[in-house]
Amino acid sequence: MVVGYDLPSSLLAVQLAEEHHDVWAAVGIHPHDAASFDAATADQVAVLLGHEKVVAVGEIGLDFFREHSPSEVQQDALVRQLKLAANAGLPVIFHCRNAYPELISVLREVGAPEGIMHCWAGTLDEAERVVEMGLHLGIGGVVTFKNADALREVVRWAPGVRLVLETDAPYLAPAPMRGKQNEPALIVHVAAKVAEIRGRLIEEVALQTSRNASYLFSRMELRLEF
Ligand SMILES: [Zn+2]
16 A cells, blocks of 8 residues: 655555556545645545545544644644545545544544554554544554554554554564665564564464455455465
8 A cells, every 4th residue: 555645645656556456545635734735636636536546545634743734724634635535435544643632533523434543653542442433553663663562552452353554664664674664575574563462373463454454445456365
């Protein structure tokens, strides 16, 4: 899955998905770029959502850590893109940093779509609340980091049907490749750590999380072979 963060990167994601059979795209305007979400951009995103290789809206959400766009601008872009997702009948990939209470309250207000909280970094209590809303937790390389006990606690607790794996490449390469450029192949280290935490075989984790992804991204044609 190749995920956009503004209009040019969303167009590139769609182009890559067109060129490669096993690549799918998500299209959306990241909270950092929320100020660029004007009417013309919204129209172009809406058109892209009709593309057969576009399986989700994202990354969209709230980021109060860097606050590259003012919080009310971020909130407005989020709510408008949630409407686009609902109109297109597509799930959503959420980016959230230092804003879990605010994002949860927006979703309570407007209704949570199906989707993923990508690179989950919230508390166990917040994880319980988003899982209750029907959302999935995206688990990436951070789960292998030494200081990530709180995340491992969430991974131990989470219902298997609510977990998906991700890379966030080129960022957040898992141990033992921490600090290197991340790439899809390294997801195996994430799967191994999740399996260890949950006391499962890596094959079981691979099958369940791939199945979860294929149910969630219903436009994807995933071949699950193990
Ligand atoms: Zn993100």
